[in-house]
Structures are given as structure tokens and as C-alpha cells.
Amino acid sequence: MRIPLFIAILFVLSVPFPSSAHFFPNISSIPPNLLKPNATAWDAFNKLLGCHSGQTVDGLAKIKKYFHYFGYINNSSSNFTDDFDDTLESALKTYQLNFNLNTTGVLDASTIQHLIKPRCGNADVVNGTSTMNSGKPPAGSPTMHTVAHYSFFPGRPRWPANKRDLTYAFAPQNGLTDDIKIVFTHAFDRWSEVTPLTFTEIASYQSADIKIGFFSGDHNDGEPFDGPMGTLAHAFSPPAGHFHLDGEENWVIDGAPIVDGNFFSILSAVDLESVAVHEIGHLLGLGHSSVEDAIMYPTLGAGTRRVELRNDDILGVQELYGSNPNYTGPNPNLTPSQESDTNGAPKFGLSWVHGFLLVVGLFFAAFIEI
Known part of the structure; x- marks a missing residue:
């Protein structure tokens, strides 16, 4: 046929x-x-080192897009600003908690060093719920392994x-x-x-x-x-x-x-x-x-x-x-x-x-x- x-x-x-x-x-x-030589990705973050809530710094919009990509910012809009607002601070703290970092809410050296590591591409936060540390119930909870x-x-x-x-x-x-x-x-x-x-x-x-x-x-x-x-x-x-x-x-x-x-x-x-x-x-x-x-x-x-x-x-x-x-x-x-x-x-x-x-x-x- x-x-x-x-x-x-x-x-x-x-x-x-x-x-x-x-x-x-x-x-x-x-x-x-x-x-190719190992890229010095750290250099690109120099002016973001130490950024915290309330600041406006060129490049923070790209950080927001990164967090959006991995589920930390649940926002359908792609028009992110360079303001270090509450949304970014919350996303950053969740990321730090997931990866066993100090939850400072600041783009400190240890956080930036972690951000530039190779990683798996699926989201860490799905539909607003983290599948890692911060999404787990407290130890001893009936729903917790x-x-x-x-x-x-x-x-x-x-x-x-x-x-x-x-x-x-x-x-x-x-x-x-x-x-x-x-x-x-x-x-x-x-x-x-x-x-x-x-x-x-x-x-x-x-x-x-x-x-x-x-x-x-x-x-x-x-x-x-x-x-x-x-x-x-x-x-x-x-x-x-x-x-x-x-x-x-x-x-x-x-x-x-x-x-x-x-x-x-x-x-x-x-x-x-x-x-x-x-x-x-x-x-x-x-x-x-x-x-x-x-x-x-x-x-x-x-x-x-x-x-x-x-x-x-x-x-x-x-x-x-x-x-x-x-x-x-x-x-x-x-x-x-x-x-x-x-x-x-x-x-x-x-x-x-x-x-x-x-x-x-x-x-x-x-x-x-x-």
C-alpha cells in the first residue's frame, strides 16, 4: 500500500x-x-559580588532569568529588571537553602562560585514547590522519609x-x-x-x-x-x-x-x-x-x-x-x-x-x- x-x-x-x-x-x-581553556566565568560576576536587597545593578535581570529558568522565580514575564527586589531575594534564599549554602539573601562569594558550576538543566523548583532541601517537610514528619x-x-x-x-x-x-x-x-x-x-x-x-x-x-x-x-x-x-x-x-x-x-x-x-x-x-x-x-x-x-x-x-x-x-x-x-x-x-x-x-x-x- x-x-x-x-x-x-x-x-x-x-x-x-x-x-x-x-x-x-x-x-x-x-x-x-x-x-578551550577553562573560562574565568568568575570575572563576569565581579560587579555582582555582594549585591543585596534594595540595590539596582546592571546584570541582575540576567540573574533573575537564570533563576526563572530553574524554577526559583515563578513569573511568566520575561521583562525582568535590574532591581534587587523581594522576588530576587526570595529566589536567592531558596537556592542557597537547596544547595546547603548560608541563606544570606546576598550574592556572596560562595553563592556565585556555586552559580557558575556545571549543573543539570531541569528545574529545582516545580510549580512553586522545591524538590530539594527547602521543599522537604521537617524531619520526623509523617510524610517525610x-x-x-x-x-x-x-x-x-x-x-x-x-x-x-x-x-x-x-x-x-x-x-x-x-x-x-x-x-x-x-x-x-x-x-x-x-x-x-x-x-x-x-x-x-x-x-x-x-x-x-x-x-x-x-x-x-x-x-x-x-x-x-x-x-x-x-x-x-x-x-x-x-x-x-x-x-x-x-x-x-x-x-x-x-x-x-x-x-x-x-x-x-x-x-x-x-x-x-x-x-x-x-x-x-x-x-x-x-x-x-x-x-x-x-x-x-x-x-x-x-x-x-x-x-x-x-x-x-x-x-x-x-x-x-x-x-x-x-x-x-x-x-x-x-x-x-x-x-x-x-x-x-x-x-x-x-x-x-x-x-x-x-x-x-x-x-x-x-
């Missing part, structure tokens, strides 16, 4: 186009012309009980080598070690539960990639299973430290496994944590490689799925919460998509421009 041309065109336009990604075995293998800091998406979406062996596949157009695929295998293994979930690679991209691909620019999910050192990756909450990475990044397969420091000190090099482990947490239903060494902590400081699950990550994912019978760590006998499983079409362009944003340098310049 022939398919009408306009239907075929619509189908093609609805399918993301994988890109040819840039992979390097290690930092030393990246051509020098692709490496005894361990404080992991979080879930609204409605606690998770994979249904009959889906414990999840399949994943890679976009065939990417032509990924075994060396690259094994990085994702290792990332999945970190989560299967502590849950009853297993992850099996299959050949069929269309039928896989989790679809992994490297894409460039607008790839029809409402969250276009923006080239090197902008949005690194994003993933959807369960059971959508979409996991997209920016093919224009310089992805490093072996993130072992070199010489005096880690490759993260080079602005344009990205550790593939660190991003993969974090985004798989989102694919399983985890939100962000306020525990600084947890995989699900929103920022990834310069000079770090974060791939090991911490207790907070483990407790969070086990609350959704229970424990792997062979796991001998904390609370091995947890069972999943008695919540309904959710159905799951991806909600493209909404808060269900989660991206890993590198805020240092180029990304933050788009907000600040000072």
Missing part, C-alpha cells in the same frame, strides 16, 4: 535525526584546536511492576563502537547492582524500552541542543525512556585524571559516564538530591568525575523499586512504595525532560552578558 507523500513527510519530521558524535578515548587525544534528600518527579512515575528487565538500544545511525557502548553498560550496571532492575541491550531501537541517541540542534522533542558546551544531554521520566545526548560535544570515554587534575578542568571535554549515570537516574524516576556527593546532585563541580552511587541515590531508587536480593548495603530489604504506576507518553518540551547543562563560560554568558 502506498503511503501519501504528506504523511511520509510528517513521519520523517517527527523522528529525531541522530548526529555523528565526537568521541575521544581520553583528554590527550582531543585535537588542540578543539580544546527518614532519609532526607532524594526526590522524585511529580506523581512519582516509575516503570511498572511487570517491567523489571528493561531493554535499551542505540540509534543505529550513530554507528557507536563497542568502546562507547560499554560506557553505558557500566552506567546501567551501577543502578542494577542496587535494584531488581536489569538492563539488556537489544538491536531494535524502535522496540527498546530505553532509546539512546546522539543528536544535534533541534531534534523534535522541544529541547534543542545548542552545540558544544551548552546542553549536554536530557532524559525523560519513566516510562518514556528517551535519552538524548548532544553529538557536538567532545565526549571523553576514559575520564581518568591526567597530570595534575581531571579532564573536567578542560572546558570542552565531557565525561560520558558521569552524564550517563545521572541521566539514567532520571530515566528511573529520580529527581534531584541535596547531598553533594550524590549522583543526583544537580551540579558537577570542575575537576570531578562522579559515577559512584551514594547512599542517598540508593535509598531513593530502592524506595521506587525495592532492593536487589544480592545487594548487601544499607536497607537491603526495602520494598517499593505502594503507588500506582504511571502511563507514559513523553511530554515533549515540558518539565518532564531533563538536561545536563554546563553553566560555566559559554552557557552562563547567554544569561549574564556582563
